[in-house]
Amino acid sequence: MHVGCEHGVCGACTVLLDGRTARSCCTLAVQADGAEIGTVEGLAAGSRLHPLQEAFWAHHGLQCGFCTPGILMTVQEMLADNPDPTDEEIREGLSGNICRCTGYQFIVDAVREAAAVLRADRAH
Amino acid sequence: MKPAPFEYVRARDLDHAVAVLAEHGGDAKVLAGGQSLVPLLAMRLTQPTALVDLAGIDGLAGVTDDGTHVRIGAMTRTRTVETDPLVAAAVPLLPAALRHVGHVTIRNRGTAGGSTAHADPAAELPAVLRALDAEILATGPAGSRTIPAAAFFEGFLQTALAPDEVLTALRVPKQAPATRVAVEELARRHGDFALVAVFAAVRLDPAGLVAEPGSRWPGPGTFRCGPRRPSNCSPGRPRGPPRGARRPTPSPRPPTPSTTSTPRPPTAPDRRGAHPPLPGTGRPAGREERRRMSPETAATTAAAVPVASPSTGRRSPPTSTRAGPSRTSCARTAG
Numbered sequence: 001m002h003v004g005c006e007h008g009v010c011g012a013c014t015v016l017l018d019g020r021t022a023r024s025c026c027t028l029a030v031q032a033d034g035a036e037i038g039t040v041e042g043l044a045a046g047s048r049l050h051p052l053q054e055a056f057w058a059h060h061g062l063q064c065g066f067c068t069p070g071i072l073m074t075v076q077e078m079l080a081d082n083p084d085p086t087d088e089e090i091r092e093g094l095s096g097n098i099c100r101c102t103g104y105q106f107i108v109d110a111v112r113e114a115a116a117v118l119r120a121d122r123a124h
Numbered sequence: 125m126k127p128a129p130f131e132y133v134r135a136r137d138l139d140h141a142v143a144v145l146a147e148h149g150g151d152a153k154v155l156a157g158g159q160s161l162v163p164l165l166a167m168r169l170t171q172p173t174a175l176v177d178l179a180g181i182d183g184l185a186g187v188t189d190d191g192t193h194v195r196i197g198a199m200t201r202t203r204t205v206e207t208d209p210l211v212a213a214a215v216p217l218l219p220a221a222l223r224h225v226g227h228v229t230i231r232n233r234g235t236a237g238g239s240t241a242h243a244d245p246a247a248e249l250p251a252v253l254r255a256l257d258a259e260i261l262a263t264g265p266a267g268s269r270t271i272p273a274a275a276f277f278e279g280f281l282q283t284a285l286a287p288d289e290v291l292t293a294l295r296v297p298k299q300a301p302a303t304r305v306a307v308e309e310l311a312r313r314h315g316d317f318a319l320v321a322v323f324a325a326v327r328l329d330p331a332g333l334v335a336e337p338g339s340r341w342p343g344p345g346t347f348r349c350g351p352r353r354p355s356n357c358s359p360g361r362p363r364g365p366p367r368g369a370r371r372p373t374p375s376p377r378p379p380t381p382s383t384t385s386t387p388r389p390p391t392a393p394d395r396r397g398a399h400p401p402l403p404g405t406g407r408p409a410g411r412e413e414r415r416r417m418s419p420e421t422a423a424t425t426a427a428a429v430p431v432a433s434p435s436t437g438r439r440s441p442p443t444s445t446r447a448g449p450s451r452t453s454c455a456r457t458a459g
């Protein structure tokens with residue numbers, strides 16, 4: 001988890017709070033009292049990367065990686081709400097997360113592939 | 125960025141919250157979702173002596189059918205209102221407008237009461253409440269009262285709430301059946317506060333003719349909004365082009381009406397890249413939004429666009445969590 005702008009705009013600090021994404025920089029610790037918190041560290045199962053992480057790796061969906069933890073949390077929620085998003089919906093879903101490196105196209109490619117893998121996993 | 129020291133109180137119930145607010149004599153603040161307040165605290169733009177957190181109070185969250193109205197508890201998350209089936213059926217303007225509020229992550233935490241009490245002039249919810257003549261319920265030391273939206277929003281970040289009052293719920297009148305709505309915003313990126321917003325509602329009769337094109341263009345407070353009936357949208361006229369017909373070609377630039385003088389604000393997005401475009405597209409989001417509209421709403425709204433114009437060149441005051449040129453929200457309803 002990373003902290004960027006500290007006022008809710010960049011999305012780098014996005015975590016899961018009771019299963020839904022939240023900006024940790026806009027949430028006081030005391031507001032999370034008793035809640036379940038999820039971060040990017042919880043995505044992989046031991047040494048096995050999550051399909052999202054695999055797809056970001058395969059498609060160069062990250063360069064410096066600063067935005068990546070927040071983007072992965074955001075995308076996880078996006079795909080849970082909408083398992084088969086269009087490219088336009090992927091871009092809209094990513095609009096709250098700023099990436100200064102990739103130009104977004106590789107992120108969109110990675111999300112598209114991760115969505116297909118997750119749909120196939122679910123079908124089995 | 126660290127807030128100045130403050131006392132944190134998790135209110136047990138409404139009486140407790142009101143008592144703590146009254147005790148601090150206007151120096152305490154209610155904490156709801158924190159999506160506006162926490163950044164303001166971090167930047168020390170506000171330095172309350174105490175925060176009164178409403179999250180532990182039972183009964184402040186939820187959407188209920190209230191006969192002619194839909195009642196939305198103050199602590200109902202924006203995302204919950206946006207995705208609630210009762211709201212979608214009874215007040216379609218609400219979900220259409222709320223999906224423009226920030227991003228899903230912001231809407232997961234921000235609350236209906238918080239957005240209303242914060243009264244940002246560019247915020248979607250206050251504009252809808254004004255447009256639909258909603259009521260705002262508040263409780264203070266002297267008891268509870270109901271405030272019509274027209275009297276509630278007093279200006280930039282200013283409302284009729286007393287410092288020791290808690291906003292408890294919104295009562296939003298149901299829209300007439302067969303009301304079609306459209307919301308269009310021009311923003312630098314999807315989820316940014318709108319530079320220009322137009323809300324439209326049209327009621328169709330069973331034959332698909334326009335029964336009621338709406339009559340008001342309210343906005344919360346200080347900017348130019350006015351009623352205008354689009355020329356292709358008077359009663360008895362067919363709704364715009366039939367479904368499947370070719371849509372008007374979207375203009376590559378934000379629409380600049382010929383009837384009003386609306387120069388682009390000096391800080392308007394430079395689409396060659398000075399400001400971040402919608403990720404990966406290089407296009408401002410307004411065009412994306414236009415593409416998503418159905419042909420009939422596109423026709424109505426396109427006609428309505430000249431009504432709203434950005435007040436030129438005014439910058440966001442420093443208390444806003446976002447930087448950028450000033451913004452306008454308008455709504456039109458069938459009521």
Ligand SMILES: Cc1cc2nc3c(=O)[nH]c(=O)nc-3n(C[C@H](O)[C@H](O)[C@H](O)COP(=O)(O)OP(=O)(O)OC[C@H]3O[C@@H](n4cnc5c(N)ncnc54)[C@H](O)[C@@H]3O)c2cc1C
Nearest residue numbers: 008154156157158159160161226234235238239241247291
């Ligand atoms: C990146 C980002 C983008 C955003 N984009 C938009 C946007 O496009 N459109 C938009 O409308 N908003 C936007 N917002 C603001 C967001 O909608 C906030 O959630 C909302 O303005 C405040 O709601 P809250 O529940 O978080 O309130 P808080 O931040 O907790 O409180 C806001 C203010 O209201 C007062 N308050 C809250 N609840 C009550 C109550 N029940 N009674 C009395 N006073 C109360 C607080 O004391 C405080 O002064 C954005 C925010 C961020 C961080």
Ligand code: FES
Nearest residue numbers: 004005006011025
């Ligand atoms: S650090 Fe930028 S959104 Fe939280």
Ligand code: FES
Nearest residue numbers: 063065099100101
């Ligand atoms: S990879 Fe560097 S900011 Fe996104």
